[in-house]
Amino acid sequence: MLRTINTEDLIPIIANLCKDACYHLNDNVMNALENAYEKEESPYGKETLLLLLDNAKLASKEEMPVCHDTGMAVVMMEIGEQISWTGKPLEEAVNDGVRKGYTEGYLRKSVYLDPLNRVNSNDNTPCVLHTDIVPGDKVKITVMPKGGGSENMGTFKNLVPADGYEGVKKFILESVFNAGGKACPPIVVGVGIGGTMDKTTLIAKQALLRPIGVHNKNPFYENLEKELLDEINKSGIGPLGMGGRMTALDVHIEYYPCHITSLPVAVNLQCHSVRQASAEL
Ligand code: SF4
DSSP: OOEEEEGGGHHHHHHHHHHHHHHOOOHHHHHHHHHHHHHOOSHHHHHHHHHHHHHHHHHHHHTOOSSSOOOEEEEEEEEETTEEEESSOHHHHHHHHHHHHHHHTTOOOOOBSSTTTOOBOSSOOOOEEEEEEESSSOEEEEEEEEOHHHHTTOEEEEEOGGGHHHHHHHHHHHHHHHHGGGGOSSEEEEEEEESOHHHHHHHHHHHTTSOTTOOOSSHHHHHHHHHHHHHHTTSOOOGGGSSSSOSEEEEEEEEEOOOTTOEEEEEEEEOSOOOOEEEEO
């Protein structure tokens, strides 16, 4: 049976998600930062993590952005195939929600309408909207404000199949080491392996939505996640690049089938401001 939803009902929900995501790091992220503080051995690294934790707690208490860069809003929607929409076009309603949230929440407007002519839209729209059609009659919306510092350090490469396991590992590690402190560590490393160029980069971003501490269900990829995390945390980059062991909070890999001649890999980095908020209706 079809369930009908008016797209305009999404506007206040998305507005609140934008504000919530920018003000409050969720418990999973706060616990991961607390654990990193406990494990960090470098005095500078420890001091830096303490500052990051204090900053996040104050932002949440005062309902202020955790970081001045409140990002470009990435909105991921899982839409049940039994949903029928009424009202304005879906993408327009989603952007209305983003506009309302960024305006009401005094969140920095960081979106240029044209990447070369650099004209600010002044309301942080448009967002980047991804939709997935899933079974059922529910809609899940996740807003993920993505700051420029970590997003700019993302990488993609078409490896050749002969590069194999070691080649993939080398590319991911080089990406993280080249980013150094610029991605505002401790980071979460989102990795996409397989698919086509568009799919690889999308699953790398989706990998960032997995809670910290939860590994890939496939033991082969779980093992690769653990190996990479271990190597990354031996790099000495440390919190905000100040030196230390806690360069990454986690590595999340998603994979997808690919063409026999292909081995694409994408790395999408998420800074310590792991901002994401979800709602289901
Ligand atoms: S990378 Fe993250 S923490 Fe660093 S400035 Fe950008 S949004 Fe803020």
